[in-house]
Amino acid sequence: MIKEGHFGFMEAFSVMAIVLVTKIFYGSPMALIKYLGTAAWYGTLISLVGALVFFTLLYLLMKRFPQEDLFQIFETVTGKIIGKALILTFGVFLIYKAGINLREFTAVLKVYSMPFTPPSMIMLPFLIVVAVMAYVGLEGIVRVAHIFFYLVFGALVLIILLAIPSYDFNYLQPILGYGLGKTVQTGLIRVAAYDEIVLLAIIIRSLQGLQVFKKIGYLTLILGGLTFSVCLICILAAFQYTVGGEHLSGMYQLSRAIYFTRFFQRIESIFLFVWVISSVITVSFIFYISLNAYSRVFNISNHRPLILPFIFLTFMAAFIPNNFAEIMEIHLRVLREFSSVIFIFIPVMVLGLALLRGKKGVETSGKA
């Protein structure tokens, strides 16, 4: 098994918070506003409630097997072969997720900032950083995340505050958006937007116990949900549901709208900095977990020789979409609406199976 080291509450909290929140910089607000209109800001809170329920189930599963991480639980509950198949499914999906996230980053960066740079020239340096971070390992990734956590959230808060003159909260009306039914339905489907929280269960053995796992899970979900909701309120208040549903990156547009006299404007470069850092951390973390999954399946104790092949796979995955329409309408929908089939359904199914079969892990005291 790969040695992943141990880290504290803030490190794990930071990495999970960044992984959850990075989506707000890209097309997520646009998609949500398009589906839910003026109700987008609380539609995401409905998703949050769904995610909290899921995390409670995940916590119950982890509590049942206190000495094991999620992958080990898969094997314990479903047996070696199915367990490994489930882990491999996670691994493959995570590589796909890393690739699509990278492609979304590249596509949006090309639109807003680097129109003439070939996508591969944006992706390759990005992937080299990802490879270095994966080489250093999980502990390195979470410590980097901790350092940049304050910067990422600080910059986000700064942009939201500086754009205050652009807001008119009357534009949050009609309050029910396209109807309560649609809001609840979409909110529940988009629980997937928060399903990366399952990754916390994979790195649980690096945390300081189940209680820390529980605390980090709930807090990051709440922080992520509130961040999403506040950002959506700001985008709606500034651009209304009509234009808010058009912008590729609502938050970037918000940063471009900041204007305080002739001397204080064009501060979107702050946003670009935050955007790149949070994307690098997110892709690195997801990439590392996929490496971890593969190593587990094939009992590889050193993940480092796998880094280059996996980088290549991520690079390939990033090129699956042909154009921006495919990224938005196929791949991001898969990631943000249907990924719950893997990230939520499988752990819940395993919990159900464990309860049915009466399987339990080894207690700290040594009892089975």
Add this chain to the structure above:
Amino acid sequence: MGKLKKITTLMAICLICLGLTGCYDAIEIDEEVYTLAIGVDKGVNNVIRVTFQYATYKEDSGGGMGGGDEESGEVSGTIVSTVEAASLLEAINIMNSAVNRQVSLMHAKMLVLSEDFAREGVGKYIEPLTRFREVRELMRIVVCKGKAQDFIKENKALIGSNPSKALELMFEQSKNSGYFPDVIFADFYVDLLTPYGQPVAAYAGVNDFKQLDEGSENEEPPLKTEADIEPGDIPRTGGAKREIFGLVVFDGDRMVGTLSQYETRFFLMGIGEFQRGFFTFIDENEPELIYVIEVQLGRKPSISARMENEVPVIGLKLKLDIDIISIQSRRHYENLDNIDEFESKLQAYFEQGIKDTIKKTQEEYNADIFHFGKKVAGNFKTIQELEDYNWIGHYQEAEINVSVSVDARRSGFIYGATPIRSTESKKGVEADQ
């Protein structure tokens, strides 16, 4: 090689690679030429005639400040070039074949649309700019009488040597007078698509400096405190010929009318964007004299909306703070004995002015430029209900009640002016009492 060395080498490679990504998009500042103003007119041999005004990076262009070389299009530190093309953005490419640098819109401060174009619909010309990465959201929108090309030719920076700064400061003057709105591109685009209201743009024109009548010396000039003037007709000489005065009302993307400079002030008060401005009134006690006040919004307007038998009833409450700037008669309107009456006269004036402006937008244009729709939207539960109702189509049916409260806060440096003494001073003393 030690472990640490390996990691350091890898990280160094990463950093170098990161730097490389910028190479494709790297551009030196002087490799580009920055457009300051874009003008859009109807073409003759092609659909669109686009005028670009761009900076020359010279302290003083060939023609000197205010002057210019007609053929090269040099206008006070800038060059004005016009090109015909099938689209606005292709016009940039065509311009590049003549200009020895890449034409960039990154610092464009103003988009000028000719009135002819605005009346036909500007949506198709705004659309490409909303998608284009170079266009700044903070660019101002202006509709001009006559040709945009002529307007831009007269866009001279006569004060200071920085044409870009001059343009930005020109729009800042909206705050000092309220005679025109400062409309940015992002807001204009949002207003084009919104179901809550309709867009406006600043109204501009070119003054030929022939509006100042010489008249006869013996003739007593009439006292006009409210003369509605169109841009280009301001009685003045000297300075830049271009001027912005009033606003243009749109219904969707088509211009349907204008508001005069005073109506523009009432409009800006109604939407809470009026910063300050002087108002001149005839002194009823001495009709040959005037008094001047400076008006500021006391607080943001309060708007309420409800539906009564399917008719929207809107309430607009305004609070204005008044500074008395001048009382030619030296009467003590600021005194406690007179202030209530003084305030109620002003209150009636502003209330009527705002009502008339709203009425004009309802009856003549049916265009909710006040965006009362954002409050009306609160009466609908869903977006479908709001869009089915189509507020902007029902605007003229709305009953809109305006209530203004006026507080005369200060009276300048003087409180209780002493009358001017002369051999007829008794008259002044009487007036004082």
